[in-house]
Structure formats: C-alpha cells, structure tokens
Amino acid sequence: MRATLMYSAGDVRVETVPDSRIKHPTDALVRITASCVCGSDLHPYHSMTTADGPARMGHEFIGVVEEVGPAVSTLKRGDLVVSPFAISDNACEFCRENLQTSCSHPEANFWDGIEDEGAQAEAIRVPLADGTLVKLPVAADSALIPSLLTLSDVLGTGYHAAVKGGVNARTTVTVIGDGAVGLMAVLSAKRLGAEQIILMGRHQARTDLGREFGATDVVAERGEEGVAKVRELTGGLGTHVVLEAVGHMPAYRQAYGVIRAGGTISRVGVPQYEDAPIGFGSLFGRNITLTGGPAPTRAYIDELMPDILNGIIEPGKVFDATVNLDGAPGGYQAMDNRENLKVLLAP
Structure with a gap:
C-alpha cells in the first residue's frame, strides 16, 4: 500500500509500505477514502531531524471498514467511519467524563504515537475500533464528506x-x-x-x-x-x-x-x-x-454531526484544495507557503 512519510523537515514522500493488517482482537482495518494535511503537521515539517524520521503522517480520516477483529462488536465490513485524532476505548472513567484524550486504556494513544500507521495513506489499522470509530450515515462519495472529515480534528478542536x-x-x-x-x-x-x-x-x-x-x-x-x-x-x-x-x-x-x-x-x-x-x-x-488542551473530538462528534447532515453548518469550506495521495508532499508545501488553507487528500 501507499503511505506518506516525513523523513526530516521539508522532506515528505509517498512510498510503498507493508500493508496494514489486523494485529489485535479489538482492531479494525479501514480503507481510507478521505484524509487531509493538518496545520499541526507543519510543526515537524519545520523542525523534524533525520534522527526522528521517517515517520508515518496523518491523523484525520474517513474510510470504509474492510475487516474487524473478533472482539469488535459495533462495526462490520462496509461501514463508512470517521476517526478522531486520538484512539480511545470510549468506556474508561476519563472517557465517560468526555476526556477521551486521557483514556486510561493501555492501547489509547494519539495517531502519531502508533508505529507504522498514519492516516495519509491508503489504509490504516485502528486499535480500540469500537471506542474510536464512529459510523457515518452517508455514502463515501457524499458531498458532505469534507465537512464530516472536520469532525476528526479541526471542527472538534x-x-x-x-x-x-x-x-x-x-x-x-x-x-x-x-x-x-x-x-x-x-x-x-x-x-x-x-x-x-x-x-x-x-x-x-x-x-x-x-x-x-x-x-x-x-x-x-x-x-x-x-x-x-x-x-x-x-x-x-x-x-x-x-x-x-x-x-x-x-x-x-x-x-x-x-x-x-x-x-x-x-x-x-x-x-x-x-x-x-x-x-x-x-x-x-x-x-x-x-x-x-488536546481536544477530545470523540466527545463532540455525536453533537456536531447532525448540524452537518442538516446543512446548518458547512465546516468543509476550510478545504480549498483536493489532491490524490501522491500530491501530499505538494500539499504540505502549499500549506506551508500559505497558498492553501487546508488540503484534502482523496487516495
């Protein structure tokens, strides 16, 4: 599969990497249909050293479930889902207090803390899939996809x-x-x-x-x-x-x-x-x-999604460019040069 890697400041490449696969019973494998470059991705784009690279990039995505682990109960193959930028079980004491970014489950993490996974790619393994992923009631080619993608990070933040x-x-x-x-x-x-x-x-x-x-x-x-x-x-x-x-x-x-x-x-x-x-x-x-602090965007998805579905808000207007996955390096450069506000990736 293809994925975006950052080798050092200013050096972003799209390369062939080993396919993502199920590792744990609570995992889901998701084929990514929409992702994007985040403003926070520009921080390592300015400062990453070669010692810290290459790093898989991306923490915002929508995709289709391709496979689920045996312990996953709320998702099935073919479901369209959106992922917050933090992985959580959505069940621990902190999650019940709507602070999923402090989830106490041992597998809870931010996407940039998951080795060999990133959302600027063709597919991704999602730990704690039942708690992390949220099903979307639209098709993958819906005109609402850009706005629904903002639920992953920027709107919730x-x-x-x-x-x-x-x-x-x-x-x-x-x-x-x-x-x-x-x-x-x-x-x-x-x-x-x-x-x-x-x-x-x-x-x-x-x-x-x-x-x-x-x-x-x-x-x-x-x-x-x-x-x-x-x-x-x-x-x-x-x-x-x-x-x-x-x-x-x-x-x-x-x-x-x-x-x-x-x-x-x-x-x-x-x-x-x-x-x-x-x-x-x-x-x-x-x-x-x-x-x-870091936004527990999982806590806000159910509240904000109806406003998007009903056309009350259109946060997807922040995307002012769309490129395919191979265009990711140019997307970083365009955002860094202030030529684009936010770049949507459609693998």
Whole structure:
C-alpha cells in the first residue's frame, strides 16, 4: 500500500509500505477514502531531524471498514467511519467524563504515537475500533464528506476551545489565528451564541471565510497594535473569552493582552513553547482563567454531526484544495507557503 512519510523537515514522500493488517482482537482495518494535511503537521515539517524520521503522517480520516477483529462488536465490513485524532476505548472513567484524550486504556494513544500507521495513506489499522470509530450515515462519495472529515480534528478542536472557554450568548470572543482551527473556533463561537466575535488574522481569503462563519470584526494588526484595536472594538475592556488557535508565544501574549479582567483564555493551538507567563502582570492580577488542551473530538462528534447532515453548518469550506495521495508532499508545501488553507487528500 501507499503511505506518506516525513523523513526530516521539508522532506515528505509517498512510498510503498507493508500493508496494514489486523494485529489485535479489538482492531479494525479501514480503507481510507478521505484524509487531509493538518496545520499541526507543519510543526515537524519545520523542525523534524533525520534522527526522528521517517515517520508515518496523518491523523484525520474517513474510510470504509474492510475487516474487524473478533472482539469488535459495533462495526462490520462496509461501514463508512470517521476517526478522531486520538484512539480511545470510549468506556474508561476519563472517557465517560468526555476526556477521551486521557483514556486510561493501555492501547489509547494519539495517531502519531502508533508505529507504522498514519492516516495519509491508503489504509490504516485502528486499535480500540469500537471506542474510536464512529459510523457515518452517508455514502463515501457524499458531498458532505469534507465537512464530516472536520469532525476528526479541526471542527472538534475549535469547538473544544469554545466550550472550555465558556462561550455563550453573553460572552464576547476574540479568536487568534485564521488557520483552519481558528476558523472552526469562529464557527463554534457563533454556534454557541456569541454576538461579537473578533477574528485576528491577516489573510483576507481566510478572514472572509471567517466572516461567513460568524466573525463580526476582523483585526489584521498584530502585537501591541492588534491588542489596541481589539480593545478599541470592546470599549477598552477586552473580550470575555479568547480562543488561541496558533500555539506560538506571540499569540499567547496577544491573548492576555486582549482578555477582559475575569475572562478566560482557551488554548488549542499546540504550544511551541514550554513556559507561558501566568504571574501577576499577565493572568493572576486580573483573575484570568487559562484553559484548553488536546481536544477530545470523540466527545463532540455525536453533537456536531447532525448540524452537518442538516446543512446548518458547512465546516468543509476550510478545504480549498483536493489532491490524490501522491500530491501530499505538494500539499504540505502549499500549506506551508500559505497558498492553501487546508488540503484534502482523496487516495
């Protein structure tokens, strides 16, 4: 079978690898029909050393079940399924608390922690298949596939940011970052009732989509200038909630610059730094809450899917390019060059 491997920073290749196969009774083998390149994939694309490669890539996919292990009870051959980016049994104490990214099962993991498996490929072995995979009530060629694929990561991650931030009809919101997750955070804040949503981003095609998703204001400025503009838009107070979808220190500093006293900063951008200021001059002195983390997207799929099926939301609009599997290396480069927002792979 064919799969995408990253050898080092900037070096992505599609190669023939051994076929994925069932290893454990709780596994399923899935033929992938749609996957994509994630913004978080660009972090190793910038920094991976040859010592860490080659690594199988991809953690978002939809596919058709080809085979199931003898202990799998809820899935059968031919089912179309979507997978969250974290593997879980969906049954342990943490999963029952909707924190599947902290599942206590020994086989629970993130996809990049599973050796010799990745979603940017023709097929994949799915551990803990009953808990991880969710059946989709559409055909593999449905026009809804791009939107349903966002349930795997970016929509659930943006929604997690908004939920953890406590967004509701009484909160004003700033979203930092106009990547796919930031735009999903805008859509999620709108879904939860926020009436003022300020999107901080500099790329007009993306911020235009952000306005379509519900942003009421766009601030292109960064740093102190950007902070001043947001405060101007909020009567000098800042917003009740900031959804930080970038993960770099300047974005974090921007977040505590625009947050209202007593507000909440919710981070879902994978942090590319070890320490974040939380002292008197940043968070403590103004009673600001810091929250966020890896999104348990499995917890949100059942809630969000009906809105996609009913046409209430169309998160698949974040995909602005579609290529076949062999086009994956070019997809990485196009996203890194900001030529594309998010690239869909159709093997």
